[in-house]
Amino acid sequence: MSIDRLFIDSTEYETEVPRNSIRPYTGLPDGRDVKAFIPGTVVEIRIREGDRVASGQVLLLLDAMKMYNEVCSSVDGRVSQLLVSVGDRVEKNQILVRIDT
Numbered sequence: 001m002s003i004d005r006l007f008i009d010s011t012e013y014e015t016e017v018p019r020n021s022i023r024p025y026t027g028l029p030d031g032r033d034v035k036a037f038i039p040g041t042v043v044e045i046r047i048r049e050g051d052r053v054a055s056g057q058v059l060l061l062l063d064a065m066k067m068y069n070e071v072c073s074s075v076d077g078r079v080s081q082l083l084v085s086v087g088d089r090v091e092k093n094q095i096l097v098r099i100d101t
Helices: none
Strands: 002-008 011-017 033-035 040-045 058-064 067-072 077-082 095-100
Touching: 058 095
Parallel strands: none
Antiparallel strands: 002 011, 033 095, 040 058, 058 067, 077 095
């Protein structure tokens, strides 16, 4: 377990997060289409079309419910399509990135 601090309206809270519950979202099991697992806003993109990516690499950050969520690759490959831009609102299951393996 880890204890993390959370601030809501200037009030500090402590929360316990079991380590086995923390894992990056990696899209579909085959890894080729990386989809949004929750509606949110793209706040940072760490890759470009044509980049080589490794399994577990962070591709982008989604702001959902005032929390940043890392969206990672589940496969080694090359980014064939980047389908979002910073500031885009995305829906659950929307394809964000396509990776060729």
